[in-house]
Amino acid sequence: xxxxxVLNIARFARWPLAGLEGREIPLCLLGEGSLDTVxxxxxxxxxxxxxxxVHRIESVEQVTSCAIVFIGAAMDEQLPQICAAAExxxxxxxxxxxxxxxxxxxxxxxxxxxxxxFEVNQRSALRARIQLSSELxxxxxxxxxxxx
Amino acid sequence: xxSGGMLRARKSLRYKLTFASLIATVAALLTSGALFMFFLxxxxxxxxxxxxxxxADVVAANSRAAxxxxxxxxxxxxxxxxxxxxxxxxxxxILLDGTVLARYQPTxxxxxxxxxxxxxxxxxxxxxxxxxxxxxxxxxxxxLGNLFVHQDLDxxxxxxLSYLAVMMMAVLAALTVAWQLYRRLQARIEKxxxxxVATVSEVSKDRNYxxxxxxxTDDELGTLIDGFNEMLRxxxxxxxxxxxxxxxxxxxxxxxxxxxxxxxxxxxxxxxVRRRAEAEMRKLSSAVVQAADAVMITDTEGRIxxxxxxxxxxxxxxxxxxxxxxxxLLKSGKHKDEFFSQLWRSMEAGQIFHDVIVNRRKDGxxxxxxxxxxxxxxxxxxVTHFISTGRDITDRMRTQEQLRHLAHHDAVTxxxxxxxxxxxxxxxxxxxxRHDLAFAVLFIDLDGFKTINDSLGHHAGDQLLRGVAQRLSxxxxxxxxxxxxxxxxxxxxxxxxxxxxxxxxxxxxxxDEISQPMLVEGKSLKVTGSIGIAVYPNDGEAVHELxxxxxxxxxxxxxxxxxxxxxYSSGGDSEISGRLELEQFLRRAVDEETFLLYYQPQIRVDTxxxxxVEALLRIKHPTLGLLDPARFxxxxxxxxxxxxxxxxxxxxxxxxxxxxxxxxxxxLRMAVNLSGLQFEQAxxxxxxxxxxxEAGIEPSILHLEITERVIVDTLGSAVRVLEDLAALGVGIxxxxxxxxxSSLNYLKRLPIQKLKIDKSFIRDVINDADDRAITxxxxxLSHSLRLTVVAExxxxxQQLAFLENLKCDEVQGHLFSPALAPMAFMxxxxxxxxxxxxxxxxxxAMRKEP
Numbered sequence: 001x002x003x004x005x006v007l008n009i010a011r012f013a014r015w016p017l018a019g020l021e022g023r024e025i026p027l028c029l030l031g032e033g034s035l036d037t038v039x040x041x042x043x044x045x046x047x048x049x050x051x052x053x054v055h056r057i058e059s060v061e062q063v064t065s066c067a068i069v070f071i072g073a074a075m076d077e078q079l080p081q082i083c084a085a086a087e088x089x090x091x092x093x094x095x096x097x098x099x100x101x102x103x104x105x106x107x108x109x110x111x112x113x114x115x116x117x118f119e120v121n122q123r124s125a126l127r128a129r130i131q132l133s134s135e136l137x138x139x140x141x142x143x144x145x146x147x148x
Numbered sequence: 149x150x151s152g153g154m155l156r157a158r159k160s161l162r163y164k165l166t167f168a169s170l171i172a173t174v175a176a177l178l179t180s181g182a183l184f185m186f187f188l189x190x191x192x193x194x195x196x197x198x199x200x201x202x203x204a205d206v207v208a209a210n211s212r213a214a215x216x217x218x219x220x221x222x223x224x225x226x227x228x229x230x231x232x233x234x235x236x237x238x239x240x241x242i243l244l245d246g247t248v249l250a251r252y253q254p255t256x257x258x259x260x261x262x263x264x265x266x267x268x269x270x271x272x273x274x275x276x277x278x279x280x281x282x283x284x285x286x287x288x289x290x291x292l293g294n295l296f297v298h299q300d301l302d303x304x305x306x307x308x309l310s311y312l313a314v315m316m317m318a319v320l321a322a323l324t325v326a327w328q329l330y331r332r333l334q335a336r337i338e339k340x341x342x343x344x345v346a347t348v349s350e351v352s353k354d355r356n357y358x359x360x361x362x363x364x365t366d367d368e369l370g371t372l373i374d375g376f377n378e379m380l381r382x383x384x385x386x387x388x389x390x391x392x393x394x395x396x397x398x399x400x401x402x403x404x405x406x407x408x409x410x411x412x413x414x415x416x417x418x419x420x421v422r423r424r425a426e427a428e429m430r431k432l433s434s435a436v437v438q439a440a441d442a443v444m445i446t447d448t449e450g451r452i453x454x455x456x457x458x459x460x461x462x463x464x465x466x467x468x469x470x471x472x473x474x475x476x477l478l479k480s481g482k483h484k485d486e487f488f489s490q491l492w493r494s495m496e497a498g499q500i501f502h503d504v505i506v507n508r509r510k511d512g513x514x515x516x517x518x519x520x521x522x523x524x525x526x527x528x529x530x531v532t533h534f535i536s537t538g539r540d541i542t543d544r545m546r547t548q549e550q551l552r553h554l555a556h557h558d559a560v561t562x563x564x565x566x567x568x569x570x571x572x573x574x575x576x577x578x579x580x581x582r583h584d585l586a587f588a589v590l591f592i593d594l595d596g597f598k599t600i601n602d603s604l605g606h607h608a609g610d611q612l613l614r615g616v617a618q619r620l621s622x623x624x625x626x627x628x629x630x631x632x633x634x635x636x637x638x639x640x641x642x643x644x645x646x647x648x649x650x651x652x653x654x655x656x657x658x659x660d661e662i663s664q665p666m667l668v669e670g671k672s673l674k675v676t677g678s679i680g681i682a683v684y685p686n687d688g689e690a691v692h693e694l695x696x697x698x699x700x701x702x703x704x705x706x707x708x709x710x711x712x713x714x715x716y717s718s719g720g721d722s723e724i725s726g727r728l729e730l731e732q733f734l735r736r737a738v739d740e741e742t743f744l745l746y747y748q749p750q751i752r753v754d755t756x757x758x759x760x761v762e763a764l765l766r767i768k769h770p771t772l773g774l775l776d777p778a779r780f781x782x783x784x785x786x787x788x789x790x791x792x793x794x795x796x797x798x799x800x801x802x803x804x805x806x807x808x809x810x811x812x813x814x815x816l817r818m819a820v821n822l823s824g825l826q827f828e829q830a831x832x833x834x835x836x837x838x839x840x841x842e843a844g845i846e847p848s849i850l851h852l853e854i855t856e857r858v859i860v861d862t863l864g865s866a867v868r869v870l871e872d873l874a875a876l877g878v879g880i881x882x883x884x885x886x887x888x889x890s891s892l893n894y895l896k897r898l899p900i901q902k903l904k905i906d907k908s909f910i911r912d913v914i915n916d917a918d919d920r921a922i923t924x925x926x927x928x929l930s931h932s933l934r935l936t937v938v939a940e941x942x943x944x945x946q947q948l949a950f951l952e953n954l955k956c957d958e959v960q961g962h963l964f965s966p967a968l969a970p971m972a973f974m975x976x977x978x979x980x981x982x983x984x985x986x987x988x989x990x991x992x993a994m995r996k997e998p
Contacts, residue, residue, distance in 0.1 A: 008216035011288045046288045115218060135213030139222060 002034055002109055003041040005116055006094060009107050010047045010068050012133040013092050013125075025050035026065065028057045030082065031072030034096055064089025071105060073097040079104060087127040101143045106130065110141075119143050162338065166330050173326045177319045181312075188311050192304045193279075196235075197272060200281055200299050203233065208285040208295045211241050215249060215285050215292035223250030230254075230297070237278070238298035240265060244291065265296040277301050340365050344373055357384035442517070444536040445524070450474045453533070462517070462540050464510035475536070478507035480514050491521070495534060498523055504541065516545035558632040560610045561617035569631035569639050573691045576643050578861070580684050581786070583644075588651045590640040591680040591698035592620070592658065595710040597636035600673060611668045612675065619661040624654065638677075639698070645683070655679050655713040663711060678706040679713035687716040689782055731783050733769065738792050743767050745800050746967030749976070750819070750938060750960045753952050758981055760817025760851065762960060763801040764967040765793065785823060794826040795835055802843035802850065804970055809845075813977060819851040819881060824858040828865070833872045840876070847877030853904065855883045860894075867897060874899035881938070886926050895933060903930045907941025910961075914946050927954045 010027075025047050029035055035042070039054040046052070047068075055066065060078055063069050063085040071082055071093060083104035086093045094107045101108035101119035106128065108119040120140035125132050207229050214223035223241045227250050230236040239252040242265060265282055273280040281297040340363030347361045357380050361373045436443050442459035446452050455463075455470045463470070463478060470477065483506065494501050501521040508514050517538040524533040556568035564572065576587040594616065601609035613632070620630045620638060629641040642654055662677040680702025681687075688694040697716040705714035737743055747761035767775050784790040801820045809815055826832060840847050852873060859866045859882065870880055881902035882895070886909055895903075905926050909919045923939075930937035939951050942961030951959055965976055 005217070007290075008287060008292075011216070012213065045290070048288065117217070133213070135210075139213050139217050139219050 002096060002116065003038045005109050005118065006035065006068075006070065007042060007045050007047060007052065009094065009109075009118060009136060010052075010092060012136040014048075014131040014133075015067060015092070016090055016129040016131075023050060024053040025067045026053050026055050028055045028062065028066035028069045028091075029072070030057050030060075030063065030069050031075035033070055033072030033074075035070050036072075060085050063091055066091050068092045068094060071095040071097075071100065083124060087124060090128045090130055092128070092130050093124065106132075107136075107140070117141065162334065165334060166327070169330050170323060170327065173323060174319070177322055181315045181319060184315065185308060185312060189304070189308055192307060193274075193301075196299065196301070196304055197279060200236075200279060200297060201272075201283075203230070203236075204281050204283045204295055204297050207239070207297075208283050211250075211295060212285055212287050212292060215241060215243065216287055218243070218249065220249055224252070226250070227252035233299075235299050235301075235303045236297060237300050238296070240296040241285070241293060242296060243293040249293065265294070268296070270294065277305075337369075339363060340369055340373060344369070344376060348376070351380065357387050439537075441537045441539045444470075444475065444538075446475065446534050446536070448531055448533065450534075452477075462509075462515070462538075463507070469510075478509075480506045480508040482506040482514065495521060495523060498531065504545065505538075515540050515542040517541065558634075561614050561632050563617050563621070563638070564629060564631040566631065566633050569629065569633065569641070570691055570695075572629040572631070572641050573694060576641055577684060577689070577691060577694075579644065582861075586645040586683055586685065588642040588645055588654075588681055588683045589694045589698040590642065590651075590655060590658070590713075591633075591682075591695070591702040592638040592640065592662075592677050593702055593706060594636035594638075594662065595676045595678060595706070597675055600675065604669065604671070604673075608668050608671075608673075612666060612673060615666045615668070616662060616675070616677075619664065620658060623657050623661045639695070651681055651683060651715070652713070655681060659711055659713065676711035678702055678710050680705055681713060681715040683715065685786060689786070730775075730780060731787060734767070734780055734783055734787070734789055737767055738789050738796075741796060743793055743796060744969070745797060745804065746969055747804070747973045748960050748967040749965050749973070750817070750958050751964055753948070753956055753959055758816065758977065759958060760819060761973065762819040762853070762967075763797060763804070763821070765797055765821075766967070785825065788825060790823040791825050791829065794821075794823050797821075798836065799839045799842065802839045802845055805845050805849055806843040807970070808974070811974065813974065815846070815849055817851055817879070818849055819853050821853045821883060822858075824855070824861060827854060827858050827862060827869065832869060833876065836873060836878060837876055840878070848879065851879035851881055851902065853881045853883040856885050859898070870899050881936075886922050895929075895935075900935065902936040902938060904938045904940055905956075907961075910939050910941045910947055910951075911943075913950055914944070920950075923951075924954055927951075927956050930957075931955070 006027075010025075027042060029039070042052050043054050044051060055062075057063065057066065057069070060081045063082055066089075069082070069086060069091050071079070073095070075082060076097070079100065080103075083093060085091070086106075087104075092107065093105045094109070095101070095105045096109040097105075098108075098110065101121045104121060104124050106121050106124040108121075110117055110119060118136075118140045119142070120132060120137055121143045122132065122137065207226055210229065211223055211226040213219070214226055227239050227241060230239045230252050231254060234254075236252070237255060241249040241251075243249050246266075265280070268280060268282045270282050270284055273282075278301055279299045281295075281299070283295045283297070284291045285293050285295055340361065343363050344361050347359050351357060351359055360377050360380060363373060364370060365373070436456050439456060439458055442462040443454070443456040444452055444459055445454040452470050452473050452475065455465070455467050459470070460466055465477065491501055491503075500523075502519070504516055504518050506514055507517050518541045519536055519538040521534055521536045523531040524535050526532050556565055556571075557563060558565045573589060579585060580587050597609065597612070600612060613636070616638070617630065617632065620640065624630060624640060624642065627643045629639075629643070631639045631641075633639050640654075640658065642651060645651060658679060659677055662675060665672045665674045667673075680698045680700065682694045682698035682701060684694055687697050701714045701716040705712045708714065744766040745763045746766050747763055749758045750760045750762060751757065752759050765777065765781070767780060769775050781790075784793055798820055801818050805815065805818050822832075829835070836850070836852070840850060854870075859870075862869075873880060879902065880898075880900045881904055882898075882900055883904045884906040885903045886906050903926060905923055909923050909926075912919045913923050914920075927937050929935075936957045938958040938960065939947075939956050940960055942948055942951065942959045942963045944963065947961075948959060948963060965973075968976055
């Protein structure tokens with residue numbers, strides 16, 4: 001479920017750089033997370049015409065080379081660095097940990113009852129010069145953003 | 149009725165046309181309308197479908213997020229976009245698992261909880277009243293779910309309905325306009341057509357082929373009209389020809405009818421005429437049948453075609469025997485062939501022949517028939533038949549014959565007497581002259597007859613005479629004549645002699661016959677005879693002369709010893725040599741033209757004026773002086789010299805007229821004698837004309853004198869020659885008239901102006917009652933025939949007074965003047981007619997100059 005969410009959200013995003021463009025769109029998994037078991041669900045799907053390639057990264061430095069980075073709950077401490085790296089490298093940041101969106105993660109998937117929804121930190125996305133579609137903005141719960 | 153039919157037809161045609169046009173229009177409009185509607189529908193449907201597709205695409209795109217994130221409200225929100233579309237009756241977003249994320253049902257709650265979309269395939273599904281669309285919503289190639297849209301077609305249909313309504317209105321309007329246009333246009337197209345129809349109906353009603361359709365159109369109707377007009381024209385012209393022909397036929401019939409009725413009338417007339425003609429014919433034919441006279445009708449060849457009962461009685465030949473024969477059947481042999489050829493000539497000339505013919509009956513007996521034969525002519529004047537009517541005049545003829553026989557025959561012997569002998573000699577003379585023959589007159593005297601008569605009595609004498617007569621008759625040929633002159637004198641005329649030797653032979657034979665002994669009253673008697681012979685022409689040329697010379701020769705014979713004969717020429721008369729000499733002299737004179745013409749004046753008795761002269765032939769002998777015309781004229785005639793001499797005289801006389809005229813004499817009538825030989829010349833008429841022309845004188849100046857004798861001798865041709873001469877304009881006088889040859893009838897037929905009384909009558913007119921009577925008769929006859937009569941040989945005052953008393957027109961003779969030479973005549977004329985012109989010369993003066 002989350003995997004589909006991830007893909008769909010990614011599909012509503014637009015990256016600024018052309019340099020990152022290639023046949024593949026790298027989706028990096030940083031930290032232990034709920035996606036680890038469903039990487040195969042992600043692998044091979046298309047996002048914006050490119051094939052999703054799931055990469056496991058360990059360091060924050062590697063974030064810039066990813067188009068999307070899913071941040072596990074365990075990376076709580078290193079979150080600001082990760083966000084900063086993501087913002088500089090125009091990497092869409094996603095997570096499914098409460099409060100992460102308020103901190104700096106651009107998209108944070110949350111459970112609301114029986115259904116999944118997501119939070120959108122548009123400020124982070126703007127910093128990363130990633131354009132999120134209005135639909136995302138409309139469907140997602142926008143966080144109050146501030147410097148953070 | 150025809151026009152009513154036409155009218156109906158016209159209406160029907162008109163409405164048919166309109167109807168057809170409108171049907172076509174309506175069909176066209178409906179077809180186009182249907183097409184239009186179909187296209188409207190399909191276009192509308194397409195529009196609607198594409199519109200739906202577009203809307204669905206938009207909604208689908210907008211609903212991607214809702215589907216991607218399963219946001220129901222957002223899904224519903226996106227579906228709300230259809231609320232602006234009234235035709236969308238249902239819409240739904242369906243997840244892949246079939247759950248309905250959101251549903252849009254503007255008309256209220258769905259009765260179908262499952263949804264119309266279950267089992268629906270992606271794409272469009274069309275049905276009559278709606279369109280269903282199931283569109284997958286995809287995001288980056290992944291199907292998130294489906295959008296279902298149900299769209300009703302109601303609005304499309306209502307729109308179409310309104311289009312249809314408008315279109316129907318348009319169709320109606322178009323039809324109305326078309327109707328009006330058709331009416332107008334049709335009227336234009338129809339007009340010539342109607343006229344054509346009207347003309348056709350008028351033509352069929354009135355048979356007036358002069359009508360024409362006036363309208364002109366350039367379409368097929370125009371061709372039709374032209375064709376129709378042409379047809380009318382042809383019909384009209386043919387009609388005209390037919391009418392002409394009919395009129396021609398009618399005229400023809402009329403003419404024929406008239407001809408027929410004319411012919412009929414004519415026929416009726418002809419029948420009438422024929423009926424009358426038949427009655428006439430019956431009358432005539434019964435008249436012919438019952439006529440007392442014998443009637444015989446022959447064709448022009450002389451074949452007998454009809455004889456009547458009187459003919460049968462008269463001839464003894466029944467009609468069946470006579471028909472097909474010729475009149476020769478009746479021939480007696482008593483007529484010479486000449487007689488019949490003359491008969492035929494006169495009939496061929498178309499003249500009526502009237503004479504007495506001796507015919508022979510079937511039983512052989514002869515009878516006299518007084519016959520009139522006339523040509524029968526047809527309407528063209530062509531002679532087709534001859535009709536002969538005759539009666540038996542045998543009794544009468546016999547009486548006459550007896551009388552004549554008595555008059556001409558000797559009662560004792562039955563031989564011709566002196567009178568008849570003279571006639572016979574005359575005839576022989578004619579024949580001999582004409583045929584240049586000789587004949588002899590034998591004078592016979594019996595020697596010693598007087599003695600017998602005195603001794604035995606005159607009865608025995610008569611018997612002897614009869615015997616001699618028989619012997620003489622038996623001794624000569626039939627054509628010879630034996631006559632008794634009286635007493636013991638006989639005469640024999642031996643006709644047509646060829647040699648003088650035969651004459652002496654006959655004379656010997658006669659003497660022998662006479663001297664044969666004869667039994668008279670039981671006694672044998674013997675007499676002899678003396679014969680004197682005169683031969684024409686050697687011994688004389690006149691009857692009396694020959695007789696006289698034969699007589700004198702007989703005396704010579706008697707004197708020289710009886711039972712002997714003598715010829716006159718052998719009697720030593722010198723006349724013969726003198727005659728030969730004279731003949732030679734005359735021949736020379738002809739060659740040398742030494743003949744002379746003397747002119748004796750002819751004087752009118754009542755005025756004494758000289759009216760003409762008669763030219764008289766003269767010849768001067770070197771020793772004898774002027775010769776007696778009575779001497780040389782017969783020689784000229786006999787020798788034929790008269791022809792050249794006569795021609796010369798004619799020319800000379802004409803020339804003399806011219807000379808006298810030139811010398812100042814008035815034109816005097818010139819009388820010239822024509823001899824018989826001249827008269828028979830074929831070119832006489834042209835000779836006369838030439839003489840006139842040469843002298844340049846008026847033809848009427850010339851008078852030709854022809855003796856009565858010549859005219860009678862040449863009978864047939866005389867008429868023609870005289871007519872030809874008269875046609876030249878010359879006058880014709882009959883000379884020596886009264887000698888007794890002519891019949892009065894004959895004179896009437898001749899173109900003559902004048903008769904000249906023979907001088908022998910004038911000579912004794914004072915003393916001889918016969919001559920006086922004859923002269924009186926001739927003058928009376930001339931006057932009755934309106935002929936001028938001239939007396940010749942007037943020598944005494946008494947004669948002149950007598951003639952004057954009888955109103956004789958003209959005279960000539962020595963009382964006035966002998967024949968004079970031209971110059972002498974000039975002198976005489978000057979003396980006796982001092983005034984020259986016309987009547988001035990007094991009778992007294994003339995009488996004093998004989």
